[in-house]
Amino acid sequence: MTHKNPKPDDRSDNVEKLRDMVQNTIGNIEAAEETMVFAEGKEQAAIKAKNERRKESIASMRNEIEDEAAARKNGYSGNK
Template identity: 65%
Template sequence: MTDKYPYEPKPDDRSDNVEKLQGMVQDTIQNIEKAHDTMKHSSGEEKEKIKEKNKRREEAIEGMRQEIKDEAKQ
């Protein structure tokens, strides 16, 4: 009988998680700043969509920062 999955899974390497998360936070902050610039030239519904998306981005940043704290403890 042939093994359905002939390759071994890669070990869970979490050594650079904090660095990756910090990069993601920086990227998200840059996206928020770009969105603020876009909002200056937007109005109505488009502006509201950008505000909502930035709110979700800020919530994501909080989650990533908490994850960074958790990873740093380990």
């Protein structure tokens, strides 16, 4: 059995990937809010709860974007 070397840590496009993820998550929130009009009771509560979790994820992703942008500015490319 042969072992392959792990891929090097390539963070060069993390900021762009994270921004795309934020935009996709915002789109998911908007779509869920549109479908919530047709939901009732537990289903509506579940949608609201999921959107709250999505908003928390967005906040985390935005913090990570700041960290990655700072690392990039300080010369970290992630390529080894």
